Amino acid sequence: MPFTKSAPGILSMGKATFQVPQDALFGRNRQKLLNELKGSCEGVIFLRGGNNPERFDSDHEPIFRQESYFWYLTGVKEPDCAVAIDISTQQVTLFIPKLPADYATIMGRIQLPDEWKDHYQVDQVKYLDEMESTLEETLLDDKPAMNGHTTNGDTTHAGSTNNKKLYLMKGPNSDSGNMYEPPTLESKRLQDNTIIDVDTLFPILAECRVGKSETELAMLRHVTEVTSFAHAYVMRNIQPGNMEYQGESLFRHYCYYNYGCRLVGYTSICGCGPNAAVLHYGHAGEPNDRQLEHDNICLFDMGAEYFGYGSDVTCSFPASGKFNDRQRHIYRGVLQAQIDVYNMLKPGVSYLDCHKAAEAAILKNLIAMGMVTTNDKTVEELVEMRLGAVFMPHGLGHFIGIDTHDVGGYLPGHQPRIDEPGLRKLRTARDMKENMTLTVEPGCYFIDHLLDGALAEESPLKPYLNETMIQEYRGFGGVRLEDVVVITKDGCINYTLCPRTIEEVEHVMSGGKWPPTEDKAPELRRERLLDPNPLPSPPSL
Amino acid sequence: MPFTKSAPGILSMGKATFQVPQDALFGRNRQKLLNELKGSCEGVIFLRGGNNPERFDSDHEPIFRQESYFWYLTGVKEPDCAVAIDISTQQVTLFIPKLPADYATIMGRIQLPDEWKDHYQVDQVKYLDEMESTLEETLLDDKPAMNGHTTNGDTTHAGSTNNKKLYLMKGPNSDSGNMYEPPTLESKRLQDNTIIDVDTLFPILAECRVGKSETELAMLRHVTEVTSFAHAYVMRNIQPGNMEYQGESLFRHYCYYNYGCRLVGYTSICGCGPNAAVLHYGHAGEPNDRQLEHDNICLFDMGAEYFGYGSDVTCSFPASGKFNDRQRHIYRGVLQAQIDVYNMLKPGVSYLDCHKAAEAAILKNLIAMGMVTTNDKTVEELVEMRLGAVFMPHGLGHFIGIDTHDVGGYLPGHQPRIDEPGLRKLRTARDMKENMTLTVEPGCYFIDHLLDGALAEESPLKPYLNETMIQEYRGFGGVRLEDVVVITKDGCINYTLCPRTIEEVEHVMSGGKWPPTEDKAPELRRERLLDPNPLPSPPSL
Incomplete structure (x- = not known):
């Protein structure tokens, strides 16, 4: 039978x-x-x-x-x-x-x-x-x-x-x-x-709900692996001339048809070009309806859900399949921010500190590019001035589980929310504990009204910004890289198995095999990159 | 640009x-x-x-x-x-x-x-x-x-x-x-x-909202054509061993990826075998999660939505791609019910009468099969006894537009709802007017608890039922065929361009071309069957 x-x-x-x-x-x-x-x-x-x-x-x-x-x-x-x-x-x-x-x-x-x-x-x-x-x-x-x-x-x-x-x-x-x-x-x-x-x-x-059980972790790992391969599928099948929503459709179909994920954890965000700077693009008022142009960056933030447990993953990639210089420069800073956070994450570490470390990495990259000037301040001082929030106006991440923004971020007895730019958007500032699952999602965006504010005459941040260079990046959009990680006894494991390095993204977008046969970026802590959960891959997708 | x-x-x-x-x-x-x-x-x-x-x-x-x-x-x-x-x-x-x-x-x-x-x-x-x-x-x-x-x-x-x-x-x-x-x-x-x-x-x-404008009709025709070709795509790509929900996934992807239909008008119903007898199967409690078996009938009821106007189409087909005798016998009665209704539909005709005509067609087919015995009653008398409602316990159809079950079915001044089996489920009993859009969705199902009631000792319907034959059909499921039609000045036009005849269904399921080059069933009134709205067909689907 x-x-x-x-x-x-x-x-x-x-x-x-x-x-x-x-x-x-x-x-x-x-x-x-x-x-x-x-x-x-x-x-x-x-x-x-x-x-x-x-x-x-x-x-x-x-x-x-x-x-x-x-x-x-x-x-x-x-x-x-x-x-x-x-x-x-x-x-x-x-x-x-x-x-x-x-x-x-x-x-x-x-x-x-x-x-x-x-x-x-x-x-x-x-x-x-x-x-x-x-x-x-x-x-x-x-x-x-x-x-x-x-x-x-x-x-x-x-x-x-x-x-x-x-x-x-x-x-x-x-x-x-x-x-x-x-x-x-x-x-x-x-x-x-x-x-x-x-x-x-x-x-x-x-x-x-904050500390996940073994079975909950297995669920989150599974749905994040499904989500990761769906993102790779989208990257491989999208090109200039496509509409943003075609990426959403490919993603949903891959997750449902192959793995039975009928629902997604949240509305798919598929922004290209300037839309990549709209953090929650893709809602009914902005329904992923722009056409991808050759020089656009694409920011696709999508996660499958399986039996009530969801994932939340963002990939950013060039519509053309090859990073141009501007895209590469912004991308490498965001990727470094992820790596810096993975090097910190372990029990006892404050997520607030991780957030600031991510901002610091992004600022360092902007300094290297010449877009931010230190004026003899340290990067840490720039972070405390909240300069990073001009480019990354959201929190580093959030608990994830049955809800995409899972509960417990600000329970009594833990670090309360801090009412400062950027930090007030952080969905938890708690100290890390084993078996917590969180997203790590640094980003770097060019958002007109935030840049306008930071460049205004009265702004204390203005002296630190290279206005000429910033103007050139208006309309660029932004880059966000978002992984789902679990805190282990002495560190963290990254459940997300997406193409992440520039080489990996270009490899997959030119039709290359995924997952790879060699892990060239162990610093991303993708423990199962070479041996993901071996579900049968159906013939047609 | x-x-x-x-x-x-x-x-x-x-x-x-x-x-x-x-x-x-x-x-x-x-x-x-x-x-x-x-x-x-x-x-x-x-x-x-x-x-x-x-x-x-x-x-x-x-x-x-x-x-x-x-x-x-x-x-x-x-x-x-x-x-x-x-x-x-x-x-x-x-x-x-x-x-x-x-x-x-x-x-x-x-x-x-x-x-x-x-x-x-x-x-x-x-x-x-x-x-x-x-x-x-x-x-x-x-x-x-x-x-x-x-x-x-x-x-x-x-x-x-x-x-x-x-x-x-x-x-x-x-x-x-x-x-x-x-x-x-x-x-x-x-x-x-x-x-x-x-x-x-x-x-x-x-x-x-009851009488549609020219542009509303164009919208409904378009979204019904998209829906029709999506159904054909599903038929061509599904086979025994697939899960029911894979049909839903194929449908949604086709409509969204190709035609920008992000939403569907209602939850997709993809029942096979016994699930084809559950009228609104596919909800969270019964989430299209059965595997298609070779001898199953499939009843897939799905409709795309485009800018707030939705379609609502049901196809029934054999999982194997070839009708077996039992499937063919039930199917032909339901198809005949559609044709009988199309021969009646025009301004001034009561939808209640259309409903009864559909029941009569289904009963005639069951009589021909030997499953129903007339005992010297006319078919019309059997209809008035509500015998048809044992096999078709829902209404013939409903208005369709911005809501799947569109408004206006029982407004004051029109035929009120009739509280009898089957008829109480009819969503309008009004007289037809030009530019009304409705579904025509006769069905024939084998639903255990309705059969139990009709076959009970005290049931007045028992003498008209061939119990031995009915027992053989328990677990068969059911057949529903649902089209979206518009009432014209002197008749009706069928916007639905699905494979409908047994030959058409088997042709498409064996990989044949759709739409066809010749309309072999003009009685289905698919006015644009050979010349549907010529949107570009994308390469990949």
């Missing part, structure tokens, strides 16, 4: 795609959370999964993608579910919607609770209409409600007959500024007789 | 893609609405555009797709805008967000109001913070507010100093059941001194 669906407990998009054991991924995620809470907390963790809103008033339904915290704990791909985890018994209860009979006609056979239980490897499955009564049973003694008043927080509650709490998520996302709001509960018995704790869970669960 | 961006006033994704004059599309849409209101209404039409919410609490932004009514009147691709149209002067004012300076760093150069004005060909552009004061100026005399109380509806308002009304949208979407809710206005002067009319605009604007 041919292979059709994955076996229960295995996530995959078919036999030729990456196989992930459900329990090693999500079961282990739950275990990590429980280990953090056990001893100090008693009661129930409760989260709602995401819903799937239609587009405005219409019946158009975008493809549902689960809310990330819920995904982390359950791996449930369907909308409108909930989960309760008993901290002391570790029992996991998944709540699912009771679907109308004609769901079977439209959406597919209605799975029974026992099928959900097998598939998601939880202890029990109940319908949503039993959700609050189940929480009541778990949290409340059988004694009648004592009509106490609800207080949130840690004070013991008058009406409570035990010490069990209901732990709900509430907290800010430091990338979006949005609040994760706790779910509303209808049950008056729960409201009156349970201590509802909205303070404890959020920072602990966010911190769980 | 190479072509890079479209000229102002022209919509396109590059010189090789379809060119649409902005004004002929959206200007004409506005004019149509104004023609309906002029004379009977005085005042201002006001609509908010769509916003672009992030995914839950994260900063993940899906690609923005404009709200459809706002798109119809403006063609504005950016979120967070609004439009006011003065009914008597016909002056169009677009309101745009005032963007922060660092938008230019992240999202691209901030366009000035005059650039928006040129691009969208409106009379004036203002910032959103001037929106309510502009409405006040247009709607209110200079006399001070008279502190009347607001009433909605048509009664003259005490505080109003003239007859001008503010027309807002409010009404139900008959496909989703969702309400379009009118925007909230902060201005107390407007609330107290203007007659806010939420009754008039919605049904009129929805009705405007």
Whole structure:
């Protein structure tokens, strides 16, 4: 019998795609959370999964993608579910919607609770209409409600007959500024007789997501390798005269057709020429719709997603396939910035310092080019003046995982955000720890309104800039190189296996083989460059 | 100088893609609405555009797709805008967000109001913070507010100093059941001194969208031709052993890479074998992840979207490339249902009658196969017993345009929805009018829970079903054939140029040329089959 669906407990998009054991991924995620809470907390963790809103008033339904915290704990791909985890018994209860009979006609056979239980490897499955009564049973003694008043927080509650709490998520996302709001509960018995704790869970669960497990690392490595080879495929198949969006289309097709990656982690950014200086180009207002010209630099920032774990990789290359002098000069500074950061990254190192090191590398290159003048200042002094932020106005990188900008960047107890040019865009300034996964994405751009500001008469930065040379680079665009790396016990490993050196890029763009047979740039720490995850390469792509 | 961006006033994704004059599309849409209101209404039409919410609490932004009514009147691709149209002067004012300076760093150069004005060909552009004061100026005399109380509806308002009304949208979407809710206005002067009319605009604007303009028809024809050739491309490139989602990937790549169609009208449905009986298969819970087996029927329902106008086409074909007897027998009935409907469709004909004719054709085929027994009833009597709905539990089709299930299906004054099996799923039962665009999508499926119901002891349909034969077809899946057609003065034209006859499907799946050089099935009314819109065919796909 041919292979059709994955076996229960295995996530995959078919036999030729990456196989992930459900329990090693999500079961282990739950275990990590429980280990953090056990001893100090008693009661129930409760989260709602995401819903799937239609587009405005219409019946158009975008493809549902689960809310990330819920995904982390359950791996449930369907909308409108909930989960309760008993901290002391570790029992996991998944709540699912009771679907109308004609769901079977439209959406597919209605799975029974026992099928959900097998598939998601939880202890029990109940319908949503039993959700609050189940929480009541778990949290409340059988004694009648004592009509106490609800207080949130840690004070013991008058009406409570035990010490069990209901732990709900509430907290800010430091990338979006949005609040994760706790779910509303209808049950008056729960409201009156349970201590509802909205303070404890959020920072602990966010911190769980910061350090990746072995299986999470395998997922991120895999999806980054897929992404890397897709970038190489795009480089090999694009040329002047193509439209920017054709690069996006090639990328998405390669990742989906070959490796089952239906979604991307974020909107593909495919800017050429001046568009390469627009950091998040490619949105609906600027939909990758420019034609590539021979002398354009291309900045393509795209990442696949596989079962909720995404990658985030940027390549910059000449549309023509051969770097001209201007492109080469800018490119080498950005590549050196990556290398300098890889030489620093290890547990205990501050990511803020890495950011500054990247800026320093880019400034050094601009000094060598004659575009920046030191006026007897050291490069470090120029960095502190925030001169680097004129050319690299974004942060060095960010945590990556289930969200592209993964959570935990500015949790309490760590280095807070610094409100200075460039640095205020840094998505984390934390000290590095083993098994953190981050992007390293230095860039050097020529952005008119930032150059205008820096070159204005009143600007303290003006004396350090070679205005004539800068004017020549307006319209050039920019270069960004972005890798996904993991912090190891004593350094870092680069999961990204893209063509990176100038020779590698030109080799691939002229049709050369990738991956290569020899690693000529070990300083890029592409540990598996010569032996990537050997998925079958399909014939047509 | 190479072509890079479209000229102002022209919509396109590059010189090789379809060119649409902005004004002929959206200007004409506005004019149509104004023609309906002029004379009977005085005042201002006001609509908010769509916003672009992030995914839950994260900063993940899906690609923005404009709200459809706002798109119809403006063609504005950016979120967070609004439009006011003065009914008597016909002056169009677009309101745009005032963007922060660092938008230019992240999202691209901030366009000035005059650039928006040129691009969208409106009379004036203002910032959103001037929106309510502009409405006040247009709607209110200079006399001070008279502190009347607001009433909605048509009664003259005490505080109003003239007859001008503010027309807002409010009404139900008959496909989703969702309400379009009118925007909230902060201005107390407007609330107290203007007659806010939420009754008039919605049904009129929805009705405007029902009959398509010449340019809208050109858009729908184009995107349906792209969709048709993409389906042919998929058929030619798919085979047993492939995964269902590889069909989706091929389709999306073909439409985007060649014709700039970044979005699809709806989630691609790529079911094979039993999945072909799941009407909206392919969602996140059933993500097109089955492997095609040699004897499977494939039902692929996919449509491209280009500048907000979408197509919706279904092809059914054997994975092997050659129909086996069971597949052929079911297929020919569904194809005949399409032909019977095309022979009826013209102005004045009821779509409800077309639906019943399609059911009759499918039942006749099942009778010929011996699967249905008439027991001396006529086919029409079997249709009235709703026997057809056992095999075709959905409606014959729907309006199509800016929404896949386009609006206007059940507006007041037309045939209301009929609450009977099958018919309650019909998305319009209206009489046909020239320039309506609809899908015609008969289907014949073997859906376990519907067959179980029809074969139950107490079922009045049981005596008409050959249970032994039906059991043999369980797991077969189903066949659906879906075309996009336009109603003409005296008939209909089929915009869909897919391989449709059994010979055509087998020809294309064995690598044959498409489009063909001879139309052997003129009864399918594929007017441009031999001479489709001659866009350059790119070399690689």
